[in-house]
Amino acid sequence: AQKVTQAQTEISVVEKEDVTLDCVYETRDTTYYLFWYKQPPSGELVFLIRRNSFDEQNEISGRYSWNFQKSTSSFNFTITASQVVDSAVYFCALSGATFSGYSTLTFGKGTMLLVSP
Amino acid sequence: DVKVTQSSRYLVKRTGEKVFLECVQDMDHENMFWYRQDPGLGLRLIYFSYDVKMKEKGDIPEGYSVSREKKERFSLILESASTNQTSMYLCASRALAGLAYEQYFGPGTRLTVT
Secondary structure (H helix, E strand, C coil): CCEEECCCCEEEEECCCCEEECCEEECCCCCCEEEEEEECCCCCCEEEEEEECCCCCCEEECCEEEEEEHHHCEEEEEECCCCHHHCEEEEEEEEEECCCCCEEEEECCCEEEEEEC | CCCEEECCCEEEECCCCCEEEEEEECCCCCEEEEEEEECCCEEEEEEEEEECCEEEECCCCCCEEEEEEECCEEEEEECCCCHHHCEEEEEEEECCCCCCCCCEECCCEEEEEC
């Protein structure tokens, strides 16, 4: 069975601080994808990034960066110079195939990030 | 941009009522999903549909059924609502069934069963 663990339930930072959200996953699949989603107070989950199991290159997009380490089964997300608009719940997710062969996502429980001015 | 819409943002129903939650996507996506989100539990998959009239159970299908008669529309049905079905319900769609494809989410329906 697949599992995604986001051990940090809630993180509070002050604006301009850097913050890292942890994600650890478990899977027996050799091919899989990892995702991060952001859920702002409005409620709609927004896709941020996808990473496949064969690509361990770190990715940077503006103030966001992701560190994928297969050796530790982790896919951590760092926000540099956080802003109030970054306040949201962030979900890490892992794709895997069902018994019928269709892929679904297993989500972590989410980390609520509060950025105060 | 992909647009996933849900029929209601907030809904209040009584125990025992039959409840319909509707979801519509406008991007001709093959797959659609229903999740429920509860504090401390994250998102849990109720049902998904990989094609019209096709469905597959997710992790927590008990007490729910679904219907997909048209490609763009996926309905979640609570046959006899109970208080433990009070939750946020999120619909999502995905272009194709491969591992790599991301899901696009609607704004959610917060259902309260009294």
